[in-house]
Amino acid sequence: MARRIGIKDVAAAAGVSKATVSHVLNRVEGKRISQETQQRIWRVAEELGYTPNSLAQALATQRSQTIGFVSDEIATTPHAGRMILGAQEAAAAAGLVLLLVNTSGDAELERTSIEMLLQRQVDGVLYAAMYHRIVVLPEALRSTPTVLLDARCDDMAVPFVVPDEVQGGYTAVRELIAHGHRRIGVTVQTRDLPAREGRLEGYRRALAEAGIAYDPSLVAAETAVPFDTVGGDVDSGYRAARRLLTAEPRPTALFCYTDRMAAGAYRAAAELGLSIPHDLSVVGFDNQELVAEALYPQLTTVQLPHYEMGAQAVAQLLALTGTSGSPPGPVAQEMLHCPLVARASVTSPPRL
Amino acid sequence: MARRIGIKDVAAAAGVSKATVSHVLNRVEGKRISQETQQRIWRVAEELGYTPNSLAQALATQRSQTIGFVSDEIATTPHAGRMILGAQEAAAAAGLVLLLVNTSGDAELERTSIEMLLQRQVDGVLYAAMYHRIVVLPEALRSTPTVLLDARCDDMAVPFVVPDEVQGGYTAVRELIAHGHRRIGVTVQTRDLPAREGRLEGYRRALAEAGIAYDPSLVAAETAVPFDTVGGDVDSGYRAARRLLTAEPRPTALFCYTDRMAAGAYRAAAELGLSIPHDLSVVGFDNQELVAEALYPQLTTVQLPHYEMGAQAVAQLLALTGTSGSPPGPVAQEMLHCPLVARASVTSPPRL
Structure with a gap:
């Protein structure tokens, strides 16, 4: 590494003492140093590429x-x-x-x-x-x-x-209700997390507000295996969606707990010959752009900020x-x- | 913030001077400090939760x-x-x-x-x-x-x-050739980057090694708009793949420059009624798991390490x-x- 330019170097090049350089560069008040000398020191410091030693400053403060x-x-x-x-x-x-x-x-x-x-x-x-x-x-x-x-x-x-999370879940389900859906399934993970509780609570609030009765048979929970991986999430989303979509009467829309679970729902829909969005509307959660924009049709979702x-x-x-x-x-x-x-x-x- | 425990505190608690604490904790050689005192100082330092001041150490070294x-x-x-x-x-x-x-x-x-x-x-x-x-x-x-x-x-x-990049492109195309493909299309971005040059070079090398003539009509380049975004990449991949798949005779496999371009190829294939992999094999590049595992069927690709x-x-x-x-x-x-x-x-x- 090139040697660091220090106060000593600036002092030598400007022809003044180290103390004077220190007073000027640290803007110490009450020292009588001529305007001209101050300007020379600043100029020399800049020319030499002097940068103040922040470790020393941090130590002091x-x-x-x-x-x-x-x-x-x-x-x-x-x-x-x-x-x-x-x-x-x-x-x-x-x-x-x-x-x-x-x-x-x-x-x-x-x-x-x-x-x-x-x-x-x-x-x-x-x-x-x-x-x-x-x-x-x-x-x-x-x-x-x-x-x-x-x-x-x-x-x-x-x-x-x-x-x-509650507002997010509410927003997702509101979007489906606003398009006329009343039979709305939910796919979730089994793991107890604030996101799970909150998003399900938002789902129930949106239904209640629209006067739609809560039907627990429309909530499909699956465990991701392997846990906490992209593949595990997609696969659990597939299983949960497949379960809801093969029941009668089937939901016309799904609210999926994550965008990756929504990717699994796309797979289930494709296997069952259901076209998205004409046969089935889907809303995800997270706004993982890599997933949401790679899916076809691109996924409507809720953004985690x-x-x-x-x-x-x-x-x-x-x-x-x-x-x-x-x-x-x-x-x-x-x-x-x-x-x-x-x-x-x-x-x-x-x-x- | 709680006040930081310093050498002074350790010295007071151990009943020795600050200099002695400093010598012991900094393992300074050549000082005559009894084994028992050294152990007491270490014990007290640990009990008080003393952590050395790394700023001071950094300043010194x-x-x-x-x-x-x-x-x-x-x-x-x-x-x-x-x-x-x-x-x-x-x-x-x-x-x-x-x-x-x-x-x-x-x-x-x-x-x-x-x-x-x-x-x-x-x-x-x-x-x-x-x-x-x-x-x-x-x-x-x-x-x-x-x-x-x-x-x-x-x-x-x-x-x-x-x-x-060259080896990566070669590896992707080798995989297609190993499955029996000879008419292999490539979708790429137009922008001149080392990845583009290298992956195309790998494509040509794999073809040459298998005795397959290079056919420039199988290389479809498209510009991503908006530039450098997920959506832009997916869309350019869609346009490039659609161009190759509507030509006659169409390729039986595509090597896509990125996994996101491969997502676009999936969309083009779906629109044209081509099933992946039975009608069309696809290899991507990057191993963006969020894309590769969300696509159905999941995408074979090459990993950027x-x-x-x-x-x-x-x-x-x-x-x-x-x-x-x-x-x-x-x-x-x-x-x-x-x-x-x-x-x-x-x-x-x-x-x-």
Whole structure:
């Protein structure tokens, strides 16, 4: 590595003492240094490519201008990337950078990763899950400003940002009802998660509002095997949809718990000779563009606001640490809106 | 934030001087401190939860134990996540963490991001593109140990890690030839990229090896509009495939430049009443699982080794900086193998 240009180099080139350079570049008040000398020092510093030593600055202030981002998983979907991007752009706007660590769900790796972050004196930590989960806050974070991202914990003093699953489910089913559907099936995973509870609750609310009775035989739950993989999700979606579509009378529309489960519903429909959307309307959830736009016809779905969640979590962290300029505010617990993304998989029900 | 436990606190609790604590915890040689005192200090430090101040250590050694990861795009596909994960796990194994910045392709943001990294005295930088590209190395990185990830530049002194596009294209087409196909179409983007040149070269090599004449009318190039989006790619793949499949005699198999273009080919085949794989075999490229596993039948494709590229780039950076323990080695320029991922979209050609 090329040697770093230091204050000593600037001092030598400008023909002044190191102290003088330090006073000028650090804008120390109350020193009598001529305007001309100050300008010469700034010019020389720029010419030599001097960059201030932020480690020394951080050591002096005990602030690193760095936010830790602890995620359990970054490599399966673009979701993580969007959350990171949202967080990173919000952090950059405040002059902060993200120090990213990924734990792959390994408790020991998580412990050492968080230790590394605290050793680097991060100003705060975003503790992110890659799907909406109830987590146990690591002990080491209890004394560090922390915001949960796409996660909640049992300590109500910890701020969080999550998607509004109930509103999202409601929005998906509202779209089907608005097109005239009344017999609407749901495909879900069996695993107990906030997304499952919330989206099913939204389904029931939309039905109730439209005066449609809830029929538990229209809710098909299947276990993903292998668990938590793309293939497992698609396959469980296939099995659940196939079960609903071979019952009589069959639903005219399906609300699928994830876009990947919707991909499985497309497969079931193709096998049964049902054309989407003319014989069957389908709404997904997540807005995974790689799935939603690869399906034919393209999938109408509900968006998980990952970018916005990342950005909002940084805003909360800045408020928590007082870095935003305003004094630390109250703990915020936010549920962000999940908008409908209408594509081509919903139309009016067939006349049966 | 809870106050950080410092050497002062350990000294007070252990009943010794700060200097003694510092000597023990920093394992300074040549100081006469009794075994018993040393053990007491370590025990007290552990009980209080003391963590060494890595900023101070970095300042003393001018090493931050941090690698910068500059990426142009992290939010569109899981590719970025896999590269980051590969880099991060390799870095963690060497006791380093990644400091991630994302430039969204913005030159000014890139300049300030790199400046931020250099101010934090990263030991080196991974400069990553999210698809294989020829890049211009930013001026500020010319004096910093840097490895290009999924990218190359005109300066042959800069090490890089990229996928072996020619071998990947060859592998895809070999798979079709092995199933008996001789009339094999290719769908590609019009944009001049290393992936395009390499994969087409691999196609020609596989044909030549099997004694099949190259027929330019079987190569359909289309421009993605909107550019660089999921939808644009799927749509251009649809148009290119439709053109090839409506010509006479039509190909019995397609090699598609990306999995998203292959999704477009599925749509074209469905419209034309062609069943995959019985009427038409299809091989993609990338192994984007969200696409490949959502399609029905699931897509046979070639994997871009993103995880391995990230890990290998870190290994190169460690060799470059001598951090791996061995002295800095020669510059490495690596092309990693792209393996076939066989699913369900390839079978023998129909008897026409």
